[in-house]
Amino acid sequence: MPASSPVDVDLALVGGGGAASLVLAALDRHRVTGVRVAVVDPVHKRGQDRTWAFWGTPGGDLEPLLSASWSRVEVVTAAGRRVLPLDPLRYAMVRSAPVYDRAAEAERRLDAVRIGAPAGELRDDGDRVTVCDPEGRALVRAGWVLDSRPRKPARPGRTSWLQHFRGWWLAAEGPTFDPGRAVLMDFRTPQPERGVSFGYVLPVDDRFALVEYTEFGPALLDDAGYDAALRGYAALLGLDLSALRVREVENGVIPMTDGPFVARPSPRVVRLGTAGGATRPSTGFTFSAMLRQADEVAAAVAAGRPPVPAPAYPGRHRWMDAVALRALDRGHVDGVEFFARLFDRNPAERVLRFLDGVTSPAEDLAVMRSSPLLPMTGAVLGDAAGRLRARLGAWRPGDPVAHQRA
Template identity: 65%
Template sequence: MDVDLALIGYGGATSLLLSALDRRGVGGLRIATVDPDVTHGHHRTWAFWTGPRDDLDPILDAAWPRVDLYGPGGARRLDLGPMRYAMVQSGPIFQRAGEAAARLGVRGISASAAALDDDGTEVTVRDGDGAAIVRAKWALDSRPAAPERPGRTFWLQHFRGWWVRAEADVFDPGSAILMDFRTPQPARGVSFGYVLPTGPRSALIEYTEFSPARLDDAGYETALRSYLKLLRLPDLVVEKVEDGAIPMTDAPFAQRPSPRVVRLGTAGGATRPSTGYTFSAMRRQAEQIAGAVLAGSDPVPAPAYPRRHMWMDAVALRAWDRGLVAAPAFFERLFTRNPPERVLRFLDGLTSPAEEVALMASTPLLPMTWAAAGDLFARLRG
């Protein structure tokens, strides 16, 4: 089969791209998806920052104009206006993508892509036996991939969340707990809790760590039960469980490993190293590719984040990993010494250099300077 676009892997990045192509009215393209799992894998939830209106509004689980932060200095409520913190589950995203794929005439191929042979003019997607599955002008690959080289720091954002329901009104749907650092802190890393209400009696409650390694099941179970006790919530019914791990590293990912292969999602640099946030960058990649296709250009998105942001993230990771700065105090200062809207745009990679100078000035300057010097020395030595 010959196609214009072969979409390798059918997860969040591909789903957002199909919806963007459909919404832009891209027609006449021959598109195929290649993935052995037609169910899109396990259930997941994405959280992201957005403005007062969003095309995902009809399928959002919730959006909050205010968030609560529990740091070393106590509890603080932050008004995010005009932005919102929003949450969407993967099911509606995949459903919209399936409807878009039907309108676009996408051919779904249930197979594992073992090799992408790029000769500079087309890409041949091959299975594990070397047989050709599909030939494409471009392959857009959203499967997990290793970085080009090891990073100087490698952590994980790893988490487990419980979707819970209460018998009485115990949650405030107008506000979410964004970071609650009252959780016991690991010896190396940082932990915090989330509470994301979807109604007065329902919420996603999550325990998250930034650290080098995941916990076992008993560790997550203990951490979540301890956090519920801290929140002083009544008995709750756990309706669903979800977990995951996202890389937090200054290791570079090759967005374009060969002339006609483009990587999307985490493998394409969409994950913010200092926070693990990925969804907004995946959306930008999808919109940029759809716009390029509509204009007759190569389907190659811009880098997910400016290079200066990647450097700042590398310095922050180094500072936390070497114990130069405590992450709870770092995030508390960042949010409380800057307008929240500026911080959110920075986390999405959208701030100006002048705004970033103000953000850096609000962090602990001496230890961050030591971290920057150490990062520079490591780069020169490397």
């Protein structure tokens, strides 16, 4: 329930999901002391409600929390199966329960205040931010607010797709899965008219695995559609569903758009997670960028600096994502061919680093050269024309023209 008078803190986390949980753990890891922290969320996240997968090097703070990790993964097309060795990287899976548990431990050590109420407007006067409930009552006054609540982009993108998926956690009585390698993308699934689909398998051991169906595209399926797609993919894998038990079901929808997410909507409010641009538009990957954001925020707080992370991805990557989305959406390139060429013509480490947004400009050029040249050139020109039209649409005849010095 909201307090009768607002709580006064140095740092308020609005939203208590994955992004906030990683920030709390990072503040604890950086041994932040003397900073008053509040968490504002009507739900105290606990248990298994999602799974995150990411690339990284072995070791590090998340190592004890991992459910599984793999030093090689598979990319499968109708033409065959490609096994990708990932050294020195590895693909890792962490489930939500240990992440939430660690955040709760960090919250206790930080002596954070938890406000179990929904947040509404954030009123930033440039010196302090007042976090209000939906009725306008003040809950918290903070020096800085980190807001990870989901939201739409500031304006619609020129291309707006969704990564949407359903996964079954399947349990078997006997050895069924290969725990030595994960299936990253299996493109043998029936392809939608617009977009691309693939299956994916993350085995925890030989008797328990997440089997998932994913689509990139403009429209969602209904429940029956996802279940039918999963049954079809299980058949492709040779799994006998009558001999397996669906222990859990996971669903998700992630934006894939070149529409802008404003990471700094006011002087003392910083957005994190998808709302802060952590989702890679061309793939939907988010977790690695959230990890970076959390560590940068905690390092800044520990040093007495403003808790403002760097942009999640370089500007050139956002441009490349916009071009790739346009090419896929307009049918300039075939989705399966696009991703298959990406893995066929680049070392696995380069692809994974690119998808995480940490490649150098030289590596980015190598990735671009692996794409179909003529179709992607058309997408580049179309993207440039779209940007020009958007600028001209924002300028109306009679508006003053700003003169720039040459």
